[in-house]
Amino acid sequence: MNRGKGxxxxxxxxxxxxxxxxxxxxxxxxxxxxxxxxxxxQIAVVSFSPGGRxxxxxxxxxxxxxxxxxxxxxxxYLRD
Amino acid sequence: MNRGKGxxxxxxxxxxxxxxxxxxxxxxxxxxxxxxxxxxxQIAVVSFSPGGRxxxxxxxxxxxxxxxxxxxxxxxYLRD
DNA sequence: CGGCCTATATATAAGGT
DNA sequence: TACCTTATATATAGGCC
Numbered sequence: 001m002n003r004g005k006g007x008x009x010x011x012x013x014x015x016x017x018x019x020x021x022x023x024x025x026x027x028x029x030x031x032x033x034x035x036x037x038x039x040x041x042q043i044a045v046v047s048f049s050p051g052g053r054x055x056x057x058x059x060x061x062x063x064x065x066x067x068x069x070x071x072x073x074x075x076x077y078l079r080d
Numbered sequence: 081m082n083r084g085k086g087x088x089x090x091x092x093x094x095x096x097x098x099x100x101x102x103x104x105x106x107x108x109x110x111x112x113x114x115x116x117x118x119x120x121x122q123i124a125v126v127s128f129s130p131g132g133r134x135x136x137x138x139x140x141x142x143x144x145x146x147x148x149x150x151x152x153x154x155x156x157y158l159r160d
Numbered sequence: 161c162g163g164c165c166t167a168t169a170t171a172t173a174a175g176g177t
Numbered sequence: 178t179a180c181c182t183t184a185t186a187t188a189t190a191g192g193c194c
Contacts, residue, residue, distance in 0.1 A: 035135060045126075046124045099173090100178080
């Protein structure tokens with residue numbers, strides 16, 4: 001039903017934040033997975049829930065640490 | 081104009097991969113930003129382009145390193 | 161927390177500039 | 178590589194289990 005557009009600001013009620021987090025976190029991880037497959041690239045996503053619980057995604061069955069090492073060791077000319 | 085659904089597999093032509101990467105990477109970062117604001121949570125995204133160039137997002141103007149430290153130091157009971 | 165549902169909002173594939 | 182267009186595919190709010 002998606003009533004209205006919704007403003008881009010913190011959802012005040014904790015329960016609403018938790019529900020929206022759960023739904024959008026799944027969507028975010030799905031998108032990350034799709035990009036990693038379609039474009040054959042490495043992607044890592046780290047996300048903490050409103051309750052502080054961790055969710056993560058790392059592409060190509062790589063360990064998260066492997067991607068974070070690549071991040072840490074990347075030469076400057078390949079950074080934004 | 082989005083002809084067909086498209087299968088979820090590596091796009092063979094390099095140029096097509098680059099174009100799709102550019103578009104979807106922007107969409108992914110936008111989604112990550114929205115979740116971080118709506119749900120007031122910390123999120124980090126690390127993404128390498130087909131050419132090896134880095135794009136990153138980290139919520140709340142936190143330094144990426146700060147989020148990755150939280151990741152590294154998170155107690156087991158808060159992990160999946 | 162995670163499914164199911166469905167009306168609406170959003171993202172996106174191509175093509176061209 | 179970025180931007181514009183537009184037809185279509187996908188994501189999602191809110192309700193309810």
